[in-house]
Amino acid sequence: MKKIAIIGGGISGLYFANILNSEKNFEYKIFEKKNNFNFQDGYGIQLSVNSIKLLNNIGFKNLPASEVSFPSKVNFIQANNSKKICDIDLTQFNDPLNRYTTLKRSTLLEFLFKNVPENQIKFNSNITKIEKANGFRITLDENTHEEFDYLIIADGIFSKTKSLILNDITNPKYNFNVALRGKLRGDYGSDISIYMASNSHYVIYPINQNNEYNFVAIIKKKLSSDELRNYNLFKSNEFLSSLRSSLQKTSQISFGHLSELKSFPVYVSSKFPSLNEQNIYLSGDALFTFPPSFAQGASQSIETANDILKSILNGSTEYYQKRIENISSINDKSKFNHFSFHLSNPLSVFIRNNILKFLSKNKTFLENYLGKIYRT
Numbered sequence: 042m043k044k045i046a047i048i049g050g051g052i053s054g055l056y057f058a059n060i061l062n063s064e065k066n067f068e069y070k071i072f073e074k075k076n077n078f079n080f081q082d083g084y085g086i087q088l089s090v091n092s093i094k095l096l097n098n099i100g101f102k103n104l105p106a107s108e109v110s111f112p113s114k115v116n117f118i119q120a121n122n123s124k125k126i127c128d129i130d131l132t133q134f135n136d137p138l139n140r141y142t143t144l145k146r147s148t149l150l151e152f153l154f155k156n157v158p159e160n161q162i163k164f165n166s167n168i169t170k171i172e173k174a175n176g177f178r179i180t181l182d183e184n185t186h187e188e189f190d191y192l193i194i195a196d197g198i199f200s201k202t203k204s205l206i207l208n209d210i211t212n213p214k215y216n217f218n219v220a221l222r223g224k225l226r227g228d229y230g231s232d233i234s235i236y237m238a239s240n241s242h243y244v245i246y247p248i249n250q251n252n253e254y255n256f257v258a259i260i261k262k263k264l265s266s267d268e269l270r271n272y273n274l275f276k277s278n279e280f281l282s283s284l285r286s287s288l289q290k291t292s293q294i295s296f297g298h299l300s301e302l303k304s305f306p307v308y309v310s311s312k313f314p315s316l317n318e319q320n321i322y323l324s325g326d327a328l329f330t331f332p333p334s335f336a337q338g339a340s341q342s343i344e345t346a347n348d349i350l351k352s353i354l355n356g357s358t359e360y361y362q363k364r365i366e367n368i369s370s371i372n373d374k375s376k377f378n379h380f381s382f383h384l385s386n387p388l389s390v391f392i393r394n395n396i397l398k399f400l401s402k403n404k405t406f407l408e409n410y411l412g413k414i415y416r417t
């Protein structure tokens with residue numbers, strides 16, 4: 042029996058635990074820093090069919106229909122005049138069993154968590170040392186030790202574990218944007234809408250069948266290193282109000298109805314950590330964090346975890362290496378989306394809108410740009 046340590050019980054770590062449940066030759070333990078999970082969190086997440094296929098294999102399709110939403114289009118709207126430019130039909134990438142899905146992030150986490158036996162997750166974990174000794178020897182702050190054959194590092198964007206065991210790591214960088222998240226109540230339809238404004242964009246989509254919507258805006262903002270270190274700044278009402286009032290108004294959205302506002306600086310990866318350590322795998326944001334303009338972070342976390350298990354079972358890193366190539370290409374596309382969503386010069390906006398109108402209906406382009414990711 043081989044033992045696997047999963048560090049971090051986020052989307053990636055919990056999904057990995059779920060697929061290990063059916064592997065008889067492995068046992069696992071998750072080490073999670075938090076003392077518990079909060080399944081009340083109302084923020085949303087989009088999952089494209091590539092990850093939905095994998096989730097459906099572990100029973101995701103049995104979630105009550107009222108807790109998910111299946112948008113059929115992405116609408117592109119110019120925020121300053123509220124005019125719809127075009128839309129992309131998402132159903133062309135669906136198949137009869139797997140559909141593009143939006144839901145609350147907490148609904149996804151709760152689904153993944155319920156299949157993890159209680160004794161296989163250790164909350165409040167603080168790993169202080171990892172030594173290589175015929176496998177891995179993990180030391181926790183209460184000075185207990187545990188030994189494992191494999192290490193899955195899935196402790197998110199600011200992974201501390203990476204620095205405990207890898208030599209060559211690059212910290213994520215602030216990408217000069219702040220995310221403003223909130224909940225919207227009302228009727229904003231069943232699709233995803235992207236509002237493009239000067240130096241910002243915002244996205245609205247349903248998170249269930251109860252007229253609850255996720256709102257997320259990505260706003261360009263220069264911040265000093267002192268401001269970035271000041272967690273209280275991002276929670277302060279003054280800062281939240283200033284972000285809200287900087288949003289381009291549109292007749293279609295009542296910003297006054299936004300609730301549970303939260304903001305945080307957007308950090309992204311600039312390169313991959315060195316990955317030549319045997320039996321150590323990085324997954325999710327600990328491996329690579331994208332700009333949030335392609336809504337692929339969670340889907341890629343799930344795919345990477347799946348490829349890690351295939352690589353372990355095959356005794357080669359082939360699947361894992363291939364995933365890393367895919368992540369690089371998605372990162373390029375995320376950066377390009379971000380750039381084009383934030384254009385401000387009227388001529389550039391005019392050209393972008395016309396190109397977008399053309400490309401959104403061009404099957405060859407869509408297959409290359411989205412199909413290759415969604416149909417893996």
Ligand SMILES: Cc1cc2nc3c(=O)[nH]c(=O)nc-3n(C[C@H](O)[C@H](O)[C@H](O)COP(=O)(O)OP(=O)(O)OC[C@H]3O[C@@H](n4cnc5c(N)ncnc54)[C@H](O)[C@@H]3O)c2cc1C
Binds near residue numbers: 048052073198201
């Ligand atoms: C504004 C925004 C919007 C987004 N929207 C989408 C979207 O619509 N669709 C999408 O696919 N992706 C989206 N993403 C990206 C997505 O949220 C992440 O890529 C995804 O959550 C990564 O999962 P993860 O498991 O790697 O990390 P996380 O979900 O961050 O989980 C990491 C876990 O590790 C734990 N941890 C941290 N440190 C330690 C430690 N030292 N020891 C033990 N445990 C530790 C944490 O408590 C946490 O539980 C968005 C991101 C942003 C910023």
